[in-house]
Amino acid sequence: MSSPLVTSGTAVVADPAGAPDRPDALRRAQENALVELLDIPAVADELGDRFRAAGHTLYLVGGSVRDALLRRGGADLDFTTDARPERILGIVAGWADATWDTGIEFGTVGVRRADETLEITTFRADAYDRVGRKPLVRFGDSLEGDLVRRDFTVNAMAVEVHTAPGDRRFVDPYGGLAALAAGVLDTPASPQESFADDPLRMLRAARFVSQLGFTPAERVTSAMSAMAGELARITRERVQAEFSKLLLGAHPRRGIELLVDTGLAEYVVPEVPAMRLAIDEHMQHKDVYTHSLVVLEQAIDREEPGKPDLVLRLAALLHDVGKPPTRRKEPDGRVSFHHHEVVGAKMVRKRLRDLRYPKHVVDDVSQLVYLHLRFHGYGKGEWTDSAVRRYVADAGPLLERLHKLVRSDCTTRNRRRAAALQRSYDSLEDRIAELRKQEELDAIRPDLDGNAIMAILGIPPGPQVGRAYKHLLALRMERGPLSREDAETELRAWAADNL
Known part of the structure; x- marks a missing residue:
């Protein structure tokens, strides 16, 4: 895959796929030139100025940077900072329209400013017990330490935000920009370490394959295959949420094939890999599994x-x-x-x-x-x-x-x-x-029913009532609804000629 990175006119400003072979100074210059073209919301830079004035740094991070580079719109903005949660609350006081601290034990403060929703999290250096997926929260002191604990390198990039022109700093210690340009999904740490910390990341890998068309690195697929059983640690609700996002992506077939090929599907929808055993009764050249993937694509x-x-x-x-x-x-x-x-x-x-x-x-x-x-x-x-x-x-x-x-x-x-x-x-x-x-048409009824016809004309039940009813129905079909007075007039006129 070749990712649609930010462009100027028709020329790509940076070619991160070749970044490892370029001198560091040139690479940083090209990265920073690329970052200056990012469509970062003004609210982010405005908030960055407040943190800088308070003696702290603020970075747009993770999926927010990835999506900005891909020109994909994102709903929320995610930030990380060296400021501790209580300090974050003090910095945004008087600026934010609302704040919430439901995630403050994990170092996260939620902020609303006008129509923007922001999440600001203190640098983390968590450890995991590797029994569940909840980390033992520990705040960190470096951005690089925070980024290494993230799921994939394309989500381990950060941009320092503030309004000083030409002074934004792009931080990419794990090659996320090169991976993004190449369409490769890899982990900052070893995939074994990353997936042991949080097995849900294996499902997230398949989800990103579906949503963004990425190709997992070989070491990532190998780890997924070896560690598929670890997914049993994850609640069914979280498994369902990731599986639904995968299905709703642009390339769900690729995501499903990754789940099946690595054995993860056995812990999500085992009925899908089981279809590889059956032969389609119409066209015996392909199995039911392949047929079902084609049906999925055709339905989309x-x-x-x-x-x-x-x-x-x-x-x-x-x-x-x-x-x-x-x-x-x-x-x-x-x-x-x-x-x-x-x-x-x-x-x-x-x-x-x-x-x-x-x-x-x-x-x-x-x-x-x-x-x-x-x-x-x-x-x-x-x-x-x-x-x-x-x-x-x-x-x-x-x-x-x-x-x-x-x-x-x-x-x-x-x-x-x-x-x-x-x-x-x-x-x-x-x-x-x-x-x-x-x-x-059958549901349409005339403006007078049988009882009204009999009462107005003074006739008993019988064929004449049916004939009058059909006449009124034909009028209703031709002229639309009639008032009660007009319907009675039409009925009496018909009766004078037909009864």
């Missing part, structure tokens, strides 16, 4: 731009998890997976509950998995209107997602078969649209 292509859909992506990835336990070899040599959608829906419900997904996500994903094969009973359009209505009713508010999932589930290389399946689904969608339109 059908999303609204800029609106990633977690429910649809989960359903696309997991729609065939019921195949391995239902796999049977038929007498004619073909492989079948009878009722895998029913079994799969139950498996999905169990897995998503285990990962602590909200009930509505569990229900929606499992229902999509349950329904994803229903269309294949449609044949060449032989469904009755009632069968089409049941399809719509069973999908309910999930109907549009079901359309996308079913269309994405076609991964055959046989172009004629693929085109036939798409035409067949086009036909089903047309039937649904026609029925909806008709049923909207």
Whole structure:
């Protein structure tokens, strides 16, 4: 990967990928020139001036620097400083619109200034007991010591902030800028040490692969493979949060493949690697695992731009998890997976509950998995209107997602078969649209009901009431709603000519 670092016109200002081979002075000059072009919010420099006036330094750090270099917008701004938490509170007093100290035991003070949310953390030099993932908090005295404890080198860069022109200092002791330019994900310390401190970082690696398109360094993937079991130390809620971010990234297939290849998937969604054992019944040249990844990519292509859909992506990835336990070899040599959608829906419900997904996500994903094969009973359009209505009713508010999932589930290389399946689904969608339109018309009622017709005309129940009703319905369809007075006038005029 080649990262879209800050540019001036069409030329890249710095070429960090070559940084290790350049003299230190030249490298620092180019880095600092790059930093001067960063779009750092004015509020950051303004805050930096307050810290400098108080005798402290303040650095924009971590993902905030990474995203600024990549020209990616970020919600919050993260800072680190040599000031202790109580001192931080004193420096921002009278400047911040609000502060909160819920993280102060970890050295973090939250600040709000106008529309900006900031977090300022004292340099840390933590130790971990390597039983859980909570550090034994210890404040540090150096920026480099703080940066080395961070997860990845691309998140271990810092920029000193203040308004003095040409005086910003870029700090990158672990080669994060070069890694960013090369699209490489590596750790400041050894990956074994980093992942032992916090095993969740292994999932974060897969998440960054998905979100940013990075490629993990070989030593990172080796450590992930060797230490996958350490993920059992992490709560399911945190595992779910990282997995969801991975799925919602720009390249989720790459992230999932990393989880499967390193064995981490066994501790997150073991049903996914299990699909490598099953053979797709339509195209036996590829396994169900590969098929599911393709379906995921095709479902993403059908999303609204800029609106990633977690429910649809989960359903696309997991729609065939019921195949391995239902796999049977038929007498004619073909492989079948009878009722895998029913079994799969139950498996999905169990897995998503285990990962602590909200009930509505569990229900929606499992229902999509349950329904994803229903269309294949449609044949060449032989469904009755009632069968089409049941399809719509069973999908309910999930109907549009079901359309996308079913269309994405076609991964055959046989172009004629693929085109036939798409035409067949086009036909089903047309039937649904026609029925909806008709049923909207059917739901329209005339302005007078049967009782009112009988009372106004003084007639008993019978065919004449039905004829009058149809006349009023036709008027309603043609002219829209009528007032009670107009409806009665029209009814009496019709009766004078027809009764």
